[in-house]
Structure formats: C-alpha cells, structure tokens
Amino acid sequence: MINLTHKLLRRYEGSLMPKDVVIKRFQLKTATAHVFGVERWNGAHALWLNDALGAISPKCIITQLPADLPWFIKADENVNLEWTNFLKTGKGRFLCSPRPKYLQDIILNAERLSHFMIGAVLNSPEELTNIKSIMYTNTHDSFIPEESDPMKPDSFTTTLLWAASNPSRLDCLIPFDLPELIYRDQIARTIDLNTLREALKTLLGEFENEKKYDLRFVNPQIFINNKVNYMAEIIKQTLITYQDNTIVVAVENKLVDPLTEAWKNVPYDSVSFDEFLTIPKMDKDTTFSNYIEKHVLLDILLGTYISQFYIKNKLFPYSAHGAVGSEGQSYSTALEFWKNFFMQHSEELKKTLAIYRKIDNSDMGRKFKKMEKKIREEKIRDVEIEKEAKKYSKITSDEEVDVNEPQYQRKMKEYIKRSKREQEESD
Numbered sequence: 120m121i122n123l124t125h126k127l128l129r130r131y132e133g134s135l136m137p138k139d140v141v142i143k144r145f146q147l148k149t150a151t152a153h154v155f156g157v158e159r160w161n162g163a164h165a166l167w168l169n170d171a172l173g174a175i176s177p178k179c180i181i182t183q184l185p186a187d188l189p190w191f192i193k194a195d196e197n198v199n200l201e202w203t204n205f206l207k208t209g210k211g212r213f214l215c216s217p218r219p220k221y222l223q224d225i226i227l228n229a230e231r232l233s234h235f236m237i238g239a240v241l242n243s244p245e246e247l248t249n250i251k252s253i254m255y256t257n258t259h260d261s262f263i264p265e266e267s268d269p270m271k272p273d274s275f276t277t278t279l280l281w282a283a284s285n286p287s288r289l290d291c292l293i294p295f296d297l298p299e300l301i302y303r304d305q306i307a308r309t310i311d312l313n314t315l316r317e318a319l320k321t322l323l324g325e326f327e328n329e330k331k332y333d334l335r336f337v338n339p340q341i342f343i344n345n346k347v348n349y350m351a352e353i354i355k356q357t358l359i360t361y362q363d364n365t366i367v368v369a370v371e372n373k374l375v376d377p378l379t380e381a382w383k384n385v386p387y388d389s390v391s392f393d394e395f396l397t398i399p400k401m402d403k404d405t406t407f408s409n410y411i412e413k414h415v416l417l418d419i420l421l422g423t424y425i426s427q428f429y430i431k432n433k434l435f436p437y438s439a440h441g442a443v444g445s446e447g448q449s450y451s452t453a454l455e456f457w458k459n460f461f462m463q464h465s466e467e468l469k470k471t472l473a474i475y476r477k478i479d480n481s482d483m484g485r486k487f488k489k490m491e492k493k494i495r496e497e498k499i500r501d502v503e504i505e506k507e508a509k510k511y512s513k514i515t516s517d518e519e520v521d522v523n524e525p526q527y528q529r530k531m532k533e534y535i536k537r538s539k540r541e542q543e544e545s546d
Contacts, residue, residue: 194238401441
C-alpha cells in the first residue's frame with residue numbers, strides 16, 4: 120500500500136502540483152506521514168489537495184485547524200446560534216475537546232464529521248459553504264468589507280469536506296493546530312507590547328513595498344516553536360496509533376520547515392499535551408489595559424479570531440489573571456478597552472489599505488482585480504444554481520439529485536435565465 124501511495128504521489132509532484140506546494144515525508148519506523156504544505160486561502164491548492172486525497176485515499180487526515188474552533192460545537196441547526204447560546208449559558212457539546220489531553224480527544228470519526236457538516240456547513244452558509252469539491256469559509260479578516268469578499272477557498276476545511284464525503288475510505292480526521300485561545304494567551308503573556316506595536320507599523324510600511332510581512336517568523340521562539348512541537352507530537356502519536364496505514368498531513372507551507380526540525384527532535388515516548396498547553400505567568404510589568412491591547416494587536420496581526428467569536432458576542436474570553444490592576448475588573452471594562460484599542464489600531468490599517476489600493480494601478484493589480492471579480496461572480500452563480508436546484512428538486516422529486524451533473528446544471532441555468540427574464544418583463 121505504501122509503495123502504491125508513493126507512485127500516486129509522484130503524479131502530484133510534477134506539472135500537476137501548483138506553485139508553492141511543498142511535500143515532505145515523516146518516518147517513524149515502518150509508518151509514514153505524507154506532509155502536504157499548502158496555502159490555506161488558495162483555491163488552486165485546495166483543489167489540488169482534494170484531488171490528491173482522492174488518489175491516495177488515506178486512512179487518516181491530520182489538518183491544521185485548532186480543536187477549539189467554534190465550528191466544532193455540536194449543532195443541529197445554525198452553528199453560530201449554538202455557539203452564542205453556549206457563551207450565554209455555558210451549555211454545549213463539542214465534536215472534539217477544545218483543550219485536549221489525549222489524542223482520542225481530537226479524533227473526528229465519520230459520525231462526528233457528519234454532525235460537523237450538518238451544523239457548520241448545511242445550516243451555516245454564512246460561515247462555510249462548499250462549491251463542488253472545495254470548501255469556502257468566512258475569514259472575517261477584511262478591514263474594507265466593501266472591497267473584499269470574506270468567503271475564500273479554504274484548503275484545511277476542504278480536507279473535512281473530503282473526509283465527510285468518504286466515510287468508508289477514512290477512519291479519522293484530526294485537527295492538530297495549537298488551540299487558538301491558548302496560543303494567543305501564551306503570546307500575550309510573554310511578548311512585549313512595544314514589539315507588537317512596532318510589528319503593526321512594519322506591516323503598514325510593507326504594503327507600499329508589496330512585501331509580505333509575517334511577525335511569526337521574526338519571533339519564532341514565541342510564535343512558532345511551541346506550535347510546531349505540539350503538531351509534531353500529534354503526528355507521532357497518530358503514526359503509532361495507525362501503523363501501516365496511509366496518513367496525510369495538511370499544513371501551512373510556511374510551517375513545513377520548522378515542523379520538519381521539530382520532527383527531527385520529537386521524543387519517541389508519548390508526551391502529555393499539557394506540556395504544550397500551559398499558560399505562562401504574566402509579565403510583572405503588564406497592566407490590565409496593556410494586556411487587552413496586546414490581544415487586540417494579535418487579532419489584527421494574526422486574524423480576527425477573538426473579535427469574530429467572542430467580542431461580537433460581548434465577551435472577552437480571558438481573566439487577565441496576574442496583570443497589574445486586573446483585580447475586580449469586569450467584562451464590560453475589558454470590552455470597552457478592546458473597543459477603543461481596536462478602533463485605534465484598525466483605523467491605521469484601514470487608512471493604509473485604502474491608500475495602497477488607490478495607488479495600485481499596475482497591470483498586475485488590474486489583472487488580479489479582474490480575476491478576483493470573475494471568481495466571485497462564478498462563485499455567486501454556482502451558489503445560485505445550487506439553491507435553485509434544491510428548490511427544484513423538492514418540487515419535482517423526493518429522490519436525491521446530483522446538482523453537479525452537467526445535464527442537470529444546464530437545465531437549472533435555463534430555469535434561472537427564464538425566471539429572471541419573466542421577472543424583468545413583469546417589472
């Protein structure tokens with residue numbers, strides 16, 4: 120089976136492989152993990168990854184999503200409503216443990232993947248939607264919403280879509296990124312506030328030079344090392360558990376090299392996950408307001424995870440224990456600090472983005488915007504066709520209809536055109 124996997128992989132390492140995809144193999148005695156380094160928000164990478172999974176047919180997929188992602192709450196209806204209710208009442212069940220202790224705490228089997236598809240995908244199209252074989256997710260990271268589509272092709276959640284669609288071929292899917300709440304707090308408690316302020320200034324200055332600034336690799340000892348050590352431990356335990364089976368790891372391409380170094384030093388004996396999830400003591404000079412500002416800056420620099428899932432629900436998810444002046448502070452005070460700091464720093468970013476986009480008159484810029492518009496229009500069209508197809512199938516038949524079948528899509532396009540024409544004539 121392993122030899123066959125190597126042969127299949129060679130088909131995807133040549134002309135079929137998109138630019139910047141990286142492939143590595145991690146060995147543990149007779150077990151092998153095939154590591155695919157991809158860009159998360161890249162449609163070509165997501166499509167390639169889906170095709171590679173179909174050809175290789177792994178028994179287990181390890182993908183770079185954090186186990187505390189709110190999309191993993193068990194929801195029969197809309198996942199956002201279920202998440203909001205959990206924050207209000209404290210009552211809720213999760214498909215994997217937000218703070219895992221053992222490997223089995225984060226293993227998603229066919230039943231759990233089915234629950235994920237029902238709550239997070241089918242009933243929450245504002246967060247996740249699949250178009251054919253690619254999953255699109257809401258990044259919530261746009262600071263100029265009118266100029267950017269927040270729904271982007273997502274390589275990592277595409278692995279969940281493939282896994283849920285192939286329950287007979289797959290035994291498990293494992294989200295193996297460091298839990299995001301813990302990751303952010305580990306950084307906020309150890310990094311200097313001025314370092315984050317300077318990082319934002321550097322980021323703003325890099326737009327003009329069209330460079331991609333990544334704070335994580337400027338301070339890898341804080342942002343990278345513990346994360347990849349945790350990932351390496353999960354890969355090792357998975358290889359021990361699923362020996363002689365094909366295992367695929369989907370990870371950010373930038374992390375492949377540091378993950379490879381971590382893999383070289385991973386101990387054979389199992390290590391408790393608690394070793395990687397410990398919350399450090401607060402720096403003695405950090406005040407309550409400084410601590411909030413650090414988290415605001417991390418949300419802008421790393422992605423608006425806290426804003427998206429907590430602040431929007433009027434909750435600051437940390438106690439700020441150990442910060443000077445934190446005793447007796449209320450959630451409302453923390454939220455007020457957050458609001459002020461976020462407004463201050465995000466306005467700086469908005470102004471820079473607005474100036475940068477205004478002066479971007481290069482041919483490449485125009486071509487990219489044209490291509491982006493075309494992709495968005497095609498995506499809207501496909502979603503529209505699928506919605507109409509579902510309506511049509513309910514009216515005409517109780518049987519399941521394959522909306523991706525060319526003949527059926529043709530009929531639906533004709534149906535939509537006719538409906539629009541009739542509507543225009545009536546207007």
